[in-house]
Amino acid sequence: MKTQFKTFLFCMALIGFTACNANNKKQDLVYTSTKEVHHDPSKQFIKVALLLDTSNSMDGLIDQAKAQLWDIVNELSYAKCGTHKPNLEIALYEYGNDRLNGNEGYIRQVLAFSDDLDEISKELFSLTTNGGEEYCGQVIQTSLNQLSWGKNPDDLKLIFIAGNEPFTQGKINYKDASTNAKEKDITINTIFCGDYNQGISSSWKDGAQLTNGDYMAINQNKTTVHIASPYDDAILILNQKLNKTYVVYGQKGRQKKEIQMQQDSNAGNYSKANAVSRTVSKSSHLYKNKTWDLVDAVELEEVSVEELKDDALPKELKGKTKDEIKTYVAQKSKERDAIQKKIQELNAKRKAYIAKQKKGTDNGLENAMTKAIKEQAKRKKYSWN
Numbered sequence: 159m160k161t162q163f164k165t166f167l168f169c170m171a172l173i174g175f176t177a178c179n180a181n182n183k184k185q186d187l188v189y190t191s192t193k194e195v196h197h198d199p200s201k202q203f204i205k206v207a208l209l210l211d212t213s214n215s216m217d218g219l220i221d222q223a224k225a226q227l228w229d230i231v232n233e234l235s236y237a238k239c240g241t242h243k244p245n246l247e248i249a250l251y252e253y254g255n256d257r258l259n260g261n262e263g264y265i266r267q268v269l270a271f272s273d274d275l276d277e278i279s280k281e282l283f284s285l286t287t288n289g290g291e292e293y294c295g296q297v298i299q300t301s302l303n304q305l306s307w308g309k310n311p312d313d314l315k316l317i318f319i320a321g322n323e324p325f326t327q328g329k330i331n332y333k334d335a336s337t338n339a340k341e342k343d344i345t346i347n348t349i350f351c352g353d354y355n356q357g358i359s360s361s362w363k364d365g366a367q368l369t370n371g372d373y374m375a376i377n378q379n380k381t382t383v384h385i386a387s388p389y390d391d392a393i394l395i396l397n398q399k400l401n402k403t404y405v406v407y408g409q410k411g412r413q414k415k416e417i418q419m420q421q422d423s424n425a426g427n428y429s430k431a432n433a434v435s436r437t438v439s440k441s442s443h444l445y446k447n448k449t450w451d452l453v454d455a456v457e458l459e460e461v462s463v464e465e466l467k468d469d470a471l472p473k474e475l476k477g478k479t480k481d482e483i484k485t486y487v488a489q490k491s492k493e494r495d496a497i498q499k500k501i502q503e504l505n506a507k508r509k510a511y512i513a514k515q516k517k518g519t520d521n522g523l524e525n526a527m528t529k530a531i532k533e534q535a536k537r538k539k540y541s542w543n
Contacts, residue, residue, distance in 0.1 A: 201310075202239060202310065202312040202313055202314070202538065203245070203247060203308065203310070203313045203314070204244060204247070204313070204314040204315075204316065204531075204535065204538075204540075205247045205249070205271055205305075205307060205308070205313065205314070205315050205316065206247070206248050206249070206316045206317075206318065206531075207248075207249040207250075207251065207271075207301045207305060207316070207317045207318070208248060208249065208250050208251065208318050209251045209253060209294075209297050209298065209301060209317060209318065209319040209320070210223075210250065210251065210252050210253070210285065210320060211252075211253055211254040211292050211320060211321035211322075211323075212252040212253070212254060212255040212285050212286065212287050212288070212290075213254035213255055213256075213287060213288065213289055213290045213292060213323075214287055214288065214289045215287075215322070216287055216321075216322070216351065216378060217287055218378045218379035218380070219320065219351055219376075219378035219379075219523065220282075220285060220287070221382070222378065222380070222382055222523040222524075223282055223523060224282060224283060224424070224428065225382040225384070225428045225429075225432055226382055226523055226524040227278075227279060227282065228425060228432065228435035228436040228438070228439045229435050229524050230524050230527055230528060231246065231275060231439045231442075231444060232435060232438050232439055232442065233524075233528045233542075234246060234444065234528070234531070235439070235442040235443065235444050236542050237535065237540050237541070237542055238540065238541050238542070239538065239539060239540050239541075240539070243443050244444075244540070245273055245443075245444065246273050246275070246444045247271045247272065247273050248269070248271070248272060248273075248278050249267075249269060249270055249271045249272070249301065249305050250267075250268040250269040250278065250281055250282070251265065251266065251267055251268060251297055251300070251301055252265075252266050252268055252285055253265045253266070253292060253293065253294075253296075253297040254290045254291060254292035254293070254321065254323075255286075255287065255288045255290045256288045256289050256290040257286075257288050257290075258290065260291075263291075263293045263296040263297065263300070263328065263329075263330075264290045264291050264292075264293065265293070265296060265297045265300050267300075267301075267304055268281050268285070269281050270304075270305060270306070271305060271306060273444070273446065274447070274449070275439065275444065275445055276414070276417050276418050276421050276447070277417070279421040279424065279425075280417055280420070280421060283421075283424050291327065291328070292321055292323045292327055292328075293327055293328025293329070293330065294319060294321065294325045294326075294327065294328065294332050294365065295325075295326075295327075295328050295330040295331055295332035295333075295334065295335045296328045296329065296330040296335075297319065298317060298319060298332065298335040298336070298339065298346065299330050299334075299335040299338065301317060302335065302338055302339055302342065302344065307342055307344060311343065312538060313343075313538075314345075314534065314535055314537070314538045314540075315342070315343060315344040315345065316344070316345050316347060316371075316530075316531065316534065317339065317344060317345065317346045317347065317371075318347045318348075318349060318527060318530075319346065319347070319348055319349070319365075320348075320349035320350075320351060321349075321350070321351065321362075322350060322351040322352045322378075323360070324360040324361060325348070325360055325361035325362045325364070325365045326360070326361050332361065332365050333368060336365060336368035336369050337368070339369050340368065340369045344369065345369050345370060345371045345534055346365060346366055346368070346369045346371045347366055347371040347372045347373075347374070347527075347530050347534075348362045348363070348365045348366040348371065348372075348373050348374070349374045349375075349376060349523070349526055349527075350362040350373070350374070350375045350376075351375075351376060351377075351378040352375065352378075353375065354375040357373065357375045358373075362375075371530070371534075372526075372529075372530040372533070372534075374526040374530065376523060376526055378523075382428070384428070384429040384430075384431035384432055385431060385512045385515050386429075386430060386431050387431070387434075387507075387508045387511045387512060388511065389434075389504045389505070389507055389508040389511070390430055390431060390434045390508070392504055393434050393437050393438070393501055393504050393505065393508070394430070394433060394434060394437060396437065396497050396500055396501050396504075397422070397433075397436075397437040397440065397501075399493075399497050400437070400440060400441070400494065400497045400498070400501070401418070401419070401422075403453065403490045403491075403493050403494040403497065404418070404447070404451045404453065404490075405451060405452040405453055405472060405475070405486070405487060405490055406450055406451065406452070406472050407450065407451075407452045407455065407461070407466065407470050407471060407472065408449075408450060408470050409470075410449070410450055411450040411451075411472070413450075414447065414449065414450035414451075415450065418447070421436070422436065434508070437501060438501060438502075438505045438508075440498075440501075441497070441498035441501035441502055441505070442498075442502075446458065448460040452487050453487055453490050453491045453494060456484075456487050456491075457491060463480050463483050463484050463487070464480055466483070471483070474486075
């Protein structure tokens with residue numbers, strides 16, 4: 159009978175980044191709210207695929223992932239490559255769940271590479287566990303085949319796979335999948351939920367070493383430790399003000415705004431400190447919502463106000479002139495920048511406070527993922543403040 163682990167933290171880890179050797183030339187931009195985003199090949203990215211076992215017995219790990227997601231994102235937001243700051247991209251797979259298609263190896267792509275943190279959080283909270291077969295080699299190979307990893311040799315490409323059954327199960331040999339990953343310059347990191355030596359004997363360590371990745375073992379049932387600070391209430395008040403700076407547009411604007419609010423609620427259901435961590439994430443450069451928020455869309459040149467139709471605008475902007483719309487959006491952008499700056503200032507004090515209180519605290523999934531990412535990011539000349 160196969161127990162299994164669960165989603166290892168998806169979160170984590172994290173993140174696509176702008177290139178160290180980018181020449182910073184401005185691209186010719188096409189203004190449209192529906193265009194597909196193509197990254198400048200001169201820019202470097204860190205892409206992370208999270209392969210999460212959603213079979214029975216791993217509910218504790220799923221809870222860790224939900225509870226620690228925003229702390230992981232925040233740690234990644236401090237990364238730098240030269241003078242550039244990274245942009246996060248995460249893909250999410252679940253495997254080992256009886257509800258999934260057995261002919262496809264009990265594997266499902268939950269989310270392709272995305273920088274939409276609210277969507278990532280939503281999908282993580284939607285995962286449920288059920289008994290099944292866990293085929294590590296097959297889910298790794300599936301992610302290699304399906305995801306757009308890109309061909310830029312400067313990119314940092316990472317897979318994190320977590321579970322607690324032998325790494326050798328399934329019709330695709332994990333060694334063959336690892337060979338294919340190495341040919342694509344993709345590093346596989348393994349997280350075994352259980353005893354360290356048991357993970358070694360069941361090939362989880364070997365699965366990581368074949369691509370020079372990290373092997374980690376954690377206690378998936380350990381409760382996440384949230385440390386409150388004297389700055390939490392002020393940060394949460396700023397979050398309420400921050401939410402009022404979002405200007406929905408397009409067919410999905412209202413729906414995406416509701417998802418944003420739901421993820422605020424999901425974070426807060428764990429603890430006030432977790433809600434604060436999410437607010438800090440929302441104040442960072444990693445949190446962008448260009449597909450539904452007019453402020454981000456205009457700033458990132460995803461849409462042109464001149465081309466927006468009246469039915470794509472929120473109620474407060476319908477019937478307004480183009481100049482009036484631009485003025486309104488600019489004012490909201492100014493308000494947001496000021497609020498985010500205040501959040502970051504308070505968070506600097508919060509971090510210092512927590513650092514003094516945190517001695518002996520070990521949030522397994524968060525620590526395992528961030529440590530591995532930082533070490534492997536050094537190969538691409540990344541640094542942390």
